[in-house]
Amino acid sequence: MVGERRASTTDTAILEVVRRRTETTRVEISRELGVTPATVTYAVKRLMAAGLVVESGLADSTGGKRASLLRLNDRARxxxxxxxxxxxxxxxxxxxxxxxxxxxxxxxxxxxxxxxxxxxxxxxxxxxxxxxxxxxxxxxxxxxxxxxxxxxxxxxxxxxxxxxxxxxxxxxxxxxxxxSFWSGEQPEQGLTATVHVDAGFGAVLLQDGQPLRSGEGSTMDHVCVDPAGPPCHCGGSGCLHQYASSRALVDAAAGVEGLAEQLGLALTERTVDSDAVLIAMAAAHGDQRAGEILHGALIALAQAAWGLASSLGVDTLVFSGATLQAASGVVRETIGEHIAVRAAATGQMIRVQVSQVQPHxxxxxxxxxxxxxxxxxxxxxxx
Ligand SMILES: [Zn+2]
The missing domain is CATH 3.30.420.40 (ATPase, nucleotide binding domain)
Incomplete structure (x- = not known):
């Protein structure tokens, strides 16, 4: 991640608490962030002067002086x-x-x-x-x-x-x-893993909505899902991308007599992703041959995601990407079932979801x- 002119961490943390609680008080912010009331008072003054936070009335009395309620000025920025x-x-x-x-x-x-x-x-x-x-x-x-x-x-x-x-x-x-987190698809608390599929497979962990930074070259492409599978250029064999990438889906469809024509696949280098979406859509609409191809890819993806979620104790697994969104019902059912069976056998609880955030x-x-x-x-x- 690159950027410039970073906001101060305290201010950002306070804005995040106010956003999450919709309405809150200085005392609650200080308690939640574990910083002194004076620090919160000073920072809130600054945020109000900048028009980012506004006072919106008084909290219910708890005996003493009633505290002012704070909320975000959502039109400010x-x-x-x-x-x-x-x-x-x-x-x-x-x-x-x-x-x-x-x-x-x-x-x-x-x-x-x-x-x-x-x-x-x-x-x-x-x-x-x-x-x-x-x-x-x-x-x-x-x-x-x-x-x-x-x-x-x-x-x-x-x-x-x-x-x-x-x-x-x-x-x-x-x-x-x-x-996905900000759109309310993920629980506010806990460890969630988002597996994003486009030209490759990326995974990101959020702890209570905060990203745990992963390295630049982070990818799930070469997670082994079948040790007896075909050799991969990484030196391993049976890697996830060989079964579940857009390229793998399109190659599988091209190998089935008449299927590419039936689904209207362009089968060019530049249309790999949009062709994969067409396969997923056909599977979602009950096409049996497209369904079998997608099923194979989803089982491979479920295996790799299970390894990640199970070893790290992830509470919620969210899958995102255009291809998965095009067949979200099938994805939730197929991957959800695979994960549920293994989680039950090992005494874990992992929720499976498909991101529906639009347009992207x-x-x-x-x-x-x-x-x-x-x-x-x-x-x-x-x-
Ligand atoms: Zn590999």
Whole structure:
């Protein structure tokens, strides 16, 4: 993750408590964060002066003087999040509470270079401007697009250099996890793992909504799901990506007589992800051959995810990504059943969910990342 002009940790933590509780008091904040009342009073004064927090009445009496209730001024600041998939660019604006306020999804030529992507991003942002969101934007977050291959971080730095707002970027998996958490799909407390599937497999852990940072090269692609499987270029064999990636789904479909034609797959290098979504949709609508292909991929994914969740004691497993979302019922049932059987046999409890955040959990999460990174209450701070 890269970024600039970070907000102070105390201020960010206080804003997070106020957001989560909707309405709270200084005493409750001090108790929850384990910091002195004086620190909270001083920070809240700063946040109120910046217009980020407002007083909204008095709490019920507990005997003494009634405390003031605090809540977020949700119209004060916005953050924008952006994902760049192979074939489309999604931009969303969220307010201070993380609620989705505006969005735009524009088609993208899979062959588009940085200049062409910048033009489409400009277009999307000007659509946002009509809603008056840009003027109060604290920053823009990018979900690093794995769908665009190795050039992704270069693309994001090119785009960032042309924008007037500070920018931050995180992996698609991190953004999907944050988007899912802020949209209320994950419990407020506990350890959750978000497994995000696009061109590869990413996993991100959130402890009570806070990401546990994983290394740059983190991937589930080479988790072994079958030691007797085909050799992989990593030196192992039977790796997850060989069974469950978009490429694996499309190759399997191409190998079944007449199936690619029936499903309308384009079978080109650039349409691997959208072809995989078509296979998942057909499976969701009861196509038996597509269903068998998806089932094999989901069992491989369930095995890898079980290893992760079981060894770390994860409470909730959330699966995200366009292909999985296209067949969310099948995914929840197939993976849920596999995990439930193994969890029961070993005395564990793991909930399985499929992220439904629209238009893109990564875009919502990237905006949340920008909000958390740049919400700076200092007078004169960008905003
Ligand atoms: Zn491998």
């Amino acid at each position: 916005w953050a924008i999040g952006c994902t760049i998939d192979a074939d489309r660019l999604s931009v969303v604006a969220v307010d201070m509470t993380g609620a989705l306020r505006s969005r735009a999804v524009l088609p993208l030529d899979p062959a588009a270079g940085p200049d062409a992507v910048a033009v489409v991003l400009d277009q999307a942002l000007s659509m946002m401007e009509r809603d008056g969101t840009l003027a109060t934007t604290t920053g823009i977050g990018f979900a690093l697009p794995t769908g665009r291959g190795d050039g992704a971080s270069d693309l994001v730095s090119t785009l960032s250099s042309r924008l007037p707002h500070p920018t931050v970027s995180g992996s698609c998996a991190l953004c999907a996890a944050l988007g 959990p990564g875009a919502v999460g990237a905006a949340v990342l920008a909000l958390q990174t740049f919400m700076d209450p200092r007078p004169g701070a960008p905003g």
